Amino acid sequence: MPISFDTAGFHQLDQNTWQHANGDQAVLTYFGLVPDLPAGLDDLPALRHDLAIIHGEAGCLVEAHVVQLGGTPALLRIVKLPLPNQPNGQVFTCSFTIPKERSSAVLQLVAAERGMTGTREAILAAEIGFENWVKAHPYAPELEGVLPFHAGDDPRHDARFPDHPLSRVRAWAHHVVRTARVDPGFASLPSFRMQPPPPPVEPGQSLMTALPSLPVKGFVGLRIGEETTYWRTTDPKLGEMLGRGLMGRSPLADTRFRDMLLVDVETGEAMIPDRFTTNGQMTAHGTRLEQVTLQEADAALSDEDVMDAFRWAGRMCGEAAERGEFLSLEPIENDGEQADPHVLLAVQPHEGQQVVIAQFSPPPSEGPLAGSPSRSAPATAESVEGIGVIAGMAVNEWRSHPLRMAITYRRPTG
Incomplete structure (x- = not known):
């Protein structure tokens, strides 16, 4: 370390x-x-x-x-x-x-x-x-x-x-x-520096609000209105910002939020807005996406790529805890109040130690998690990643593709 x-x-x-x-x-x-x-x-x-x-x-x-x-x-x-x-x-x-x-x-x-x-x-x-x-x-x-x-x-x-x-x-x-x-x-590594804002949107560019899915390797699903489309990233910027509380947010309900970006569906040009203003000025980062079909994305993904995506979800749960938040892993169509199915992921203190928790709703009916409403463990780097994998096991029962799953930020209500 x-x-x-x-x-x-x-x-x-x-x-x-x-x-x-x-x-x-x-x-x-x-x-x-x-x-x-x-x-x-x-x-x-x-x-x-x-x-x-x-x-x-x-x-x-x-x-x-x-x-x-x-x-x-x-x-x-x-x-x-x-x-x-x-x-x-x-x-x-x-x-x-x-x-x-x-x-x-x-x-x-x-x-x-x-x-x-x-x-x-x-x-x-x-x-x-x-x-x-x-x-x-x-x-x-x-x-x-x-x-x-x-x-x-x-x-x-x-x-x-x-x-x-x-x-x-x-x-x-x-x-x-x-x-x-x-x-x-x-x-001796190079110091952290904020990146300058991207150039302004080109005239005629039509940007639509898009809510991203769980990122899997270089692919992401985007919920635009009532439709979910699938995209390949061309640079690391979106992957560097997703899930970390850095991006602009779209409210789903009083205590539920998702990352959001703006995308031109015709060209794939996208803007990733920063969540907070600096000196009252909103900044954003430019990137470009290439639209693909779900079948094309799926053919490029291995089982290990999918496991890595759920490990990532576990790590994002750990980072959310530092902001006083927890996560819901749920179908991307769950874009209002909390609905089933979903898995709540949290890291919180319990009896003098940090504990990582996954709560399933409904409890899985098949596999090693059958009948279990939750799983927990002392919070370590390994267990935080592992709780994401356990969440992925529950998701597997829903027969939902990981690019149709989304991370939603949750805030405690009490």
């Missing part, structure tokens, strides 16, 4: 996961993909603004900084989220991301409130005054996120509440900055 850190006080659970005696869990991950950051480390105001908007959809970005890990620039961010499936309580994550041109390394600590929750906030709110409690977000004053940015998260209060998860992740962050090391080979 590109990052090494001090594991004193931690027990190693697997190759990439460590658990502290207090229950906090550290995870080290390498992504062989273009980083999913909305701006470069050299534009901290834009990066902070867009990250605040992103994390505000599920919780709140507490702070973000560019720091040095062993002389290598890294993004440090602390995020708070509601405890999943709990009426009260929060979970705090602290992550260090080292972005490179076509890869990244992430070291993250997850710390959840346990037992009586909200004590720090209750004491400080009474002292500070409720009228002074909630503040405009310093990175995005216009933001109204799921969780408020408030005075109680100020680091000046950490010393009074050393056992609070926010205090713990901050203390760990300071220690990591002082002691972590980065592999010299990884540190």
